[in-house]
Amino acid sequence: MYNWIRVLFSLLLSTDTVATHLPCRIRQPVLELSIYTLLRMAFIWQLVSLAIYLVGTLAIGAFLYDNFKSLISIIKALLEPYFQPQLPQSLLDKFGKWAVITGATDGIGKEYARELARQGLNLVLISRTKEKLIAVTNEIESEHKVKTKWIAVDFAKGREAYDQIERELAGIEVGILVNNVGRMYDYPETLELVPEDTIWDILTINIGAVTMLTRKIVPQMKSARRGAIVNIGSGSELQPMPNMAVYSATKKYVTFFTQALEQELAEFNVTVQLVMPMFVITKMNEYSNSVMRGGFLIPTARSFARSAVFTLGKTSMTTGFWTHGLQYFFMKLAPLHLRMLIGHQLTRRLRLEGLSQKKIT
Template structure:
């Protein structure tokens, strides 16, 4: 006879098996098996793509690769001269692409300024893709109370307000067309409770939660809403050199774009997806390991700053 304990044991075993198979599936299917979707079809034929934080790193690369696929661009960043030079660079390579730029500093969360500076342009165009990429990190890991308060506020605002407000502003037109793509760039650091980069880690978890709820709320709308959680990419933000797990930005974006419409939440690349499987480990173990790693980063950063000060 099967007792209650046996039933629980079978349930536990099934759950472990499910986690294991899902872990393997998520590493292999999106990157090695699935065929990339037609982005123009997912976008419902709308020709414009918006990319925030698009003058450097991951955002700039999304802009380039979406232009390559034939999307017109609205680039939003805080430095006009950089916007102009990215616009010139992309226009030179992709002659048939139209590009608009909006200079906006996203540390400004005043909705009246959003309404004045950003929303009129968005409402005028048929937007097929919104890439909520802009994000702010620390200059170096530091204890929460020692971080400059303005920096803490800026990280909290830049990492949460634009993704929330721009998504809300874009949804009405996407709903009307029953199509569209929204990509919210979070981070692998959202999966752990990470000390010394506290506001960043917490604000990125907000993106995961927001995007996941939106997927449920708009599940029958025809809109594709993806959360992207990369680990370290070699950009100005990470200040790290490329290696096997520290990815080249072009390759990272190329691979991530192929997962649109295939998987709701992922790391974007097979390397980072393998790396992120550690996030399935028991929480205390994971938090201990990552705290140790960030402490090491902090030591290196502290030593470098001391050298500069001396």
């Protein structure tokens, strides 16, 4: 019994050692058996190594594709005029004369409107406050020779807002729709401390507006076989965001909705673009002095909008601004759970800033 234990142990060492512990009449079969076992183990290890290599290669390839397809699409679009000069080049030529922008009196929405007007598009500005709409309309008309129209509606009121918009847009062929309107918490906060009215507004505006207004305008774009729908999402969709749970969840909805709609409308030559900004200096972030100071990673609304409009018609998904693209790339290197923990630490700090601001006011 002891000798056989020694033999089995020697299999793990070398075939030469096996031979020294066996009688001559059984040495050759055992040697053959050990070589067969070693070859089989080597073959299995090669298969495992190959499987790991393939999975790793596919994972890296998918990651790189996901992060660089937007850049590649932009480069492709910039080179197209040299190879296909007959294609329409301006946004007006590609999509039509009129652009509709929601949430158009502040921040990103206002700057989108100014940038589109600079490129020659007529505008329909939609927002809640009549006085602000008139002021922005006058400002844009004084800067650019375009037609403008404004519609004062409160998206928080739900269905009645879209009936009014539909009536006001009658006779206007919409070439570009920018679904920018959105609602955030007054500052990051735990769910039970957020007012119910605020939560209802976030759900109604962030999900309802992008869905229902798109539904109203899509039929004419499909009929014209051209048009662009731009949905302004958020980098907060990259992971669940504690203390901004409802907001980040609604922005994940915007991501999935936009990507699905892109496939639905591709055959009708209608462009659908998802824009996912990180922090931008806007009224939405006024609760945080650190965000409102701006910096390398936090652009002004005007800088962001100019960059984001430049990508329209060139890529279906973008962060809109190059430093935001860098942030997105490095964040996605981390596992989801780690991103969520980092996000939680960030919103805790921003919550304290918001509470501090609230006490001051």
